Amino acid sequence: MEAVASLNSIPMSVRKMRLVVDLIRGKEVGEALSILEYSKQEAAIWLKKNLLSAVANWEYKTGGSESADEYGLFVSEAFADQGAQIKRFRPAPHGRAHRIRKHSCHITIKVSNAKPLPSEANVDAEPETVEE
Numbered sequence: 001m002e003a004v005a006s007l008n009s010i011p012m013s014v015r016k017m018r019l020v021v022d023l024i025r026g027k028e029v030g031e032a033l034s035i036l037e038y039s040k041q042e043a044a045i046w047l048k049k050n051l052l053s054a055v056a057n058w059e060y061k062t063g064g065s066e067s068a069d070e071y072g073l074f075v076s077e078a079f080a081d082q083g084a085q086i087k088r089f090r091p092a093p094h095g096r097a098h099r100i101r102k103h104s105c106h107i108t109i110k111v112s113n114a115k116p117l118p119s120e121a122n123v124d125a126e127p128e129t130v131e132e
Helices: 014-025 029-037 043-061 118-124
Strands: 003-009 075-083 086-091 095-100 105-113
Touching: 003 043, 014 029, 014 043, 014 075, 014 105, 029 043, 029 075, 043 075, 043 105
Parallel strands: none
Antiparallel strands: 003 105, 075 105, 086 095
8 A cells, every 4th residue: 555745836946856855765764754854955854744744644544553664664656846936036237137036846755565454465365266
């Protein structure tokens, strides 16, 4: 089972965000949280918030009885996409104006469990066929 969480319109460029997203992709949730906790980049704050949201979504989908630690949750997908650009103007010499582009981005994190849930174990098993 997997759960998804996304944050939209984060006031940061995609290039800066992807540097940190690449650090946590494919890691276990505990390891990813510790990487984000001790990272100096501002992007780590946004990613930590989104990762905790994805874990909470997973726990909600499973009914709240299962803990994320027991099932070996890991970050199966994590990516950052370009958001809208806000265009502003700053004064420049000789009465001119220079354009300033303020970038934004959207991030999406998917978490899934390595160990199947008890309800998933029964669904995946194929019925046995009897040969005569």
